[in-house]
Amino acid sequence: MTTVLDRAAPPAPRLARDRRRWAWGLAAVALTAAALAGSGLLSGPVLNRGGFAQFGRFAAAALRPELDPGFLAVVADSVLVTVAYAVLGGGLALLLGAVGAVLVSRRTWGRRRTGWLVTRGLLAVPRGLHEAVWGLLLLNVLGLDPWVGVLAIAVPYGAVTATVFADLLDEVPRGGYEALVAAGAGRGTAALYGLLPPAAGGLLSYSFYRLECAVRSAVVLGLIGAGGLGYQLALSFTSLRWEQVWTTVYALALLCLLADVCGRAVRRRVAAPPSPGPGRDPVLTASVLAVVGLAGWAGWFLALSPAALFSGRTGEQLSYVAAAAWPPSTDPSLLGDVATTAVDTLLMSVVAIVLATAGAVALAGLAARPPAAGPLRRALGVLVRAGLLLLRAVPPPVWALVLLFVLLPGILPGALALAVYTLGVLGRLVGEAVEEADRRPPAALRAAGASPAGAWLYGAVPALAGPVLALALHRWEVTIRDTVLVGLLGAGGIGVLLSARTSAFDWPAVTTVLGAVVLLGFAVDVLGSRARAALR
Amino acid sequence: MSTVRAARSGGPETVTVPLLPRLSRRALLAGTGAALAAALAGCGAGSAAAPDRAGPLRIGAIPDQDPELLQRLHAAVADSLADALGIPVEYRPVTDYAAAVSLFRTGDLDLVWFGGLTGVQARLQTPGAVPVAQRDIDADFHSVFVVNTATGLTPSDDLRPLADLRFTYGSQTSTSGRLMPAYFLREAGVDPEGFPGGPGFSGSHDATLALVASGSYQAGAVNEQVWLARTEAGEVDPAVVAYARTPGYSDYHWLLGPRAAERLGGPDRVVGYFTGLSPDRPTDAGVLDLFGAGSFVPTEAANYRQIEEIGRDLGLIS
Numbered sequence: 001m002t003t004v005l006d007r008a009a010p011p012a013p014r015l016a017r018d019r020r021r022w023a024w025g026l027a028a029v030a031l032t033a034a035a036l037a038g039s040g041l042l043s044g045p046v047l048n049r050g051g052f053a054q055f056g057r058f059a060a061a062a063l064r065p066e067l068d069p070g071f072l073a074v075v076a077d078s079v080l081v082t083v084a085y086a087v088l089g090g091g092l093a094l095l096l097g098a099v100g101a102v103l104v105s106r107r108t109w110g111r112r113r114t115g116w117l118v119t120r121g122l123l124a125v126p127r128g129l130h131e132a133v134w135g136l137l138l139l140n141v142l143g144l145d146p147w148v149g150v151l152a153i154a155v156p157y158g159a160v161t162a163t164v165f166a167d168l169l170d171e172v173p174r175g176g177y178e179a180l181v182a183a184g185a186g187r188g189t190a191a192l193y194g195l196l197p198p199a200a201g202g203l204l205s206y207s208f209y210r211l212e213c214a215v216r217s218a219v220v221l222g223l224i225g226a227g228g229l230g231y232q233l234a235l236s237f238t239s240l241r242w243e244q245v246w247t248t249v250y251a252l253a254l255l256c257l258l259a260d261v262c263g264r265a266v267r268r269r270v271a272a273p274p275s276p277g278p279g280r281d282p283v284l285t286a287s288v289l290a291v292v293g294l295a296g297w298a299g300w301f302l303a304l305s306p307a308a309l310f311s312g313r314t315g316e317q318l319s320y321v322a323a324a325a326w327p328p329s330t331d332p333s334l335l336g337d338v339a340t341t342a343v344d345t346l347l348m349s350v351v352a353i354v355l356a357t358a359g360a361v362a363l364a365g366l367a368a369r370p371p372a373a374g375p376l377r378r379a380l381g382v383l384v385r386a387g388l389l390l391l392r393a394v395p396p397p398v399w400a401l402v403l404l405f406v407l408l409p410g411i412l413p414g415a416l417a418l419a420v421y422t423l424g425v426l427g428r429l430v431g432e433a434v435e436e437a438d439r440r441p442p443a444a445l446r447a448a449g450a451s452p453a454g455a456w457l458y459g460a461v462p463a464l465a466g467p468v469l470a471l472a473l474h475r476w477e478v479t480i481r482d483t484v485l486v487g488l489l490g491a492g493g494i495g496v497l498l499s500a501r502t503s504a505f506d507w508p509a510v511t512t513v514l515g516a517v518v519l520l521g522f523a524v525d526v527l528g529s530r531a532r533a534a535l536r
Numbered sequence: 537m538s539t540v541r542a543a544r545s546g547g548p549e550t551v552t553v554p555l556l557p558r559l560s561r562r563a564l565l566a567g568t569g570a571a572l573a574a575a576l577a578g579c580g581a582g583s584a585a586a587p588d589r590a591g592p593l594r595i596g597a598i599p600d601q602d603p604e605l606l607q608r609l610h611a612a613v614a615d616s617l618a619d620a621l622g623i624p625v626e627y628r629p630v631t632d633y634a635a636a637v638s639l640f641r642t643g644d645l646d647l648v649w650f651g652g653l654t655g656v657q658a659r660l661q662t663p664g665a666v667p668v669a670q671r672d673i674d675a676d677f678h679s680v681f682v683v684n685t686a687t688g689l690t691p692s693d694d695l696r697p698l699a700d701l702r703f704t705y706g707s708q709t710s711t712s713g714r715l716m717p718a719y720f721l722r723e724a725g726v727d728p729e730g731f732p733g734g735p736g737f738s739g740s741h742d743a744t745l746a747l748v749a750s751g752s753y754q755a756g757a758v759n760e761q762v763w764l765a766r767t768e769a770g771e772v773d774p775a776v777v778a779y780a781r782t783p784g785y786s787d788y789h790w791l792l793g794p795r796a797a798e799r800l801g802g803p804d805r806v807v808g809y810f811t812g813l814s815p816d817r818p819t820d821a822g823v824l825d826l827f828g829a830g831s832f833v834p835t836e837a838a839n840y841r842q843i844e845e846i847g848r849d850l851g852l853i854s
């Protein structure tokens with residue numbers, strides 16, 4: 001997401017109108033209307049007034065978080081666990097991604113398009129399932145081993161990273177590579193010396209972005225029992241100890257902030273124009289070494305043993321689950337349930353993304369740091385940005401459970417929970433887009449006598465609409481996976497079906513549902529990327 | 537690490553800050569190598585520490601109520617059991633019912649306090665698992681249907697008025713919060729899945745009480761023991777009242793895993809420990825009190841046959 005922003009500004013848009021955009025626009029309006037109608041937001045009561053007192057207790061506790069030294073020590077320890085999982089999971093994902101990139105790069109396959117398509121298609125399976133779903137599956141094979149948390153991050157992230165790395169490698173100019181091959185170098189050597197150096201900046205930038213995301217994923221995995229901050233949050237939450245919940249949330253927010261700031265600093269540095277002369281940037285070098293060192297510490301801290309992956313017990317459990325899960329169930333009533341819950345999931349994700357985008361656009365002006373502003377405006381900006389940080393620091397399932405107190409059950413609590421969380425993410429991204437937008441057109445209009453609103457509408461909005469919609473579509477692809485997660489913890493959609501079938505240990509049905517989840521994610525990805533292409 | 541190394545080989549393109557000393561390629565590679573070696577050493581140390589047979593006996597429980605209460609309860613059991621068996625015992629909390637079953641199957645948990653249904657699931661998946669003991673109250677356990685006072689319903693034996701309410705169960709595979717209430721609802725002619733908007737699954741008995749108190753759900757089903765304990769402690773929101781009580785059924789029991797049974801030379805020592813707990817000894821009385829039991833009695837697989845049949849009927853055992 002932010003990588004999109006860190007790149008150089010795109011060339012000025014063509015002035016011609018694109019007819020495809022009409023079709024996409026109408027389809028989007030229709031889908032939004034269907035989703036809002038389906039969520040019950042427009043028909044009948046959705047609020048539960050009786051629950052306001054309980055929601056009030058949750059909100060009031062924000063001002064008096066638990067500060068007992070014993071509990072703070074537990075939280076500090078949980079932070080270490082979360083960081084350890086994030087670094088190891090993210091690091092392993094980068095390794096897997098590097099290997100995978102070679103396998104799915106167009107260059108590897110050359111003209112053999114079928115092979116390339118098949119390997120790309122295979123990657124859709126690991127990346128189509130949410131980290132939490134991987135966590136649940138791995139728990140059934142590896143038990144309480146810390147590998148569960150590490151692999152649950154590494155497998156889906158590895159698949160995504162492989163695709164992105166391959167694209168980065170395919171996009172760099174191939175002159176150096178071809179020259180080396182022509183001079184008699186082997187293909188491997190030519191790739192190492194001809195392809196990697198020009199792609200290095202992009203690869204490094206993306207790697208740090210992935211590590212940043214891994215922190216959030218490690219928190220979510222805690223919710224399903226992998227330990228760390230998410231686990232602490234789940235425990236405090238189930239016992240309805242709101243003061244403890246808020247202490248954990250603040251710790252989460254600080255950790256996310258730290259990851260954001262560090263990751264962004266490194267990525268900005270990579271994106272900065274290179275200074276002439278040999279030698280490498282010591283800050284970047286130190287960052288890479290710090291990550292490697294941190295990974296070493298994390299392996300020791302979690303007592304991760306490679307032997308556990310190849311133990312007899314792992315083999316036994318893997319064959320138990322595999323034998324039970326194949327063939328997938330084709331029971332008609334199950335397929336019917338899959339279809340209805342898949343539609344619910346889609347509607348939830350649409351409601352979430354529409355509300356989040358609307359909110360993000362409304363807040364963008366305040367979230368962006370203005371070039372010159374008074375102290376009041378600055379304070380307001382800090383407040384809005386801190387609020388957005390809190391919104392995205394609380395994992396969506398927690399939002400869903402809190403919202404269930406004040407909303408009647410249905411798909412709305414889950415959809416709103418995702419909307420709130422996505423608003424936290426999109427608010428920041430749209431704010432950054434506003435900061436980076438060209439300020440000259442609105443300034444020129446103002447100077448020519450236009451009203452502030454007119455200057456904004458005609459000077460700023462046209463340039464921002466494209467990037468903001470592209471961000472929203474990209475987040476939609478992420479949201480559909482999060483919807484499965486929210487459902488897994490009880491808030492509607494196909495995740496509920498998945499959790500019902502896993503708790504009944506109905507493995508053939510689990511396979512069917514997982515297949516549907518992968519297909520749904522894949523379909524949304526295709527739709528999203530087509531729509532973004534039409535925006536370009 | 538090839539990415540990291542390879543990524544850094546793009547030397548000429550990067551920014552140089554003169555304040556810090558430049559690193560030569562060799563120094564960089566050596567540093568990375570040293571860090572990797574440290575990482576591998578860390579992994580090696582981990583593998584040496586991996587416990588198997590000689591480790592502690594690991595006990596667990598389905599997370600049916602407040603995790604802090606469970607922690608206190610099972611820490612007490614762990615201490616007392618360690619004294620009785622002469623081996624270390626540790627409590628491992630889990631976050632959901634299905635995870636407790638899976639971890640029992642993988643052998644990560646040796647002795648687990650299961651509900652009726654999860655106990656059957658775990659036993660069917662783990663050849664050699666033995667039910668060892670249940671509380672005196674478990675042979676004749678009950679659930680309570682609770683309603684929000686705003687529904688205006690008064691206590692009754694007729695379950696049919698519940699059919700039109702927003703209704704939440706506890707966990708998906710809770711015996712007292714899902715399976716048996718669903719069974720008795722069906723016996724009374726109410727479709728256990730047919731509530732408006734579909735039934736909810738709160739996750740635990742305490743969460744059910746909180747949601748019914750809020751009114752988001754108008755009715756729910758909870759474990760009678762939890763209901764009585766919370767009522768006595770005055771922790772139930774006055775907006776929640778009992779509506780009906782189910783007939784009795786067999787519920788909670790301790791299940792011993794095959795590896796632990798082998799290690800302890802059969803289940804007898806564990807059975808002996810539980811049945812030997814006496815309210816007259818202060819430490820034992822503490823454990824029994826936390827469990828809300830007068831005593832523990834031996835149990836056997838046959839006691840849960842009805843649960844298994846109902847579980848199959850409702851699609852919760854496959």
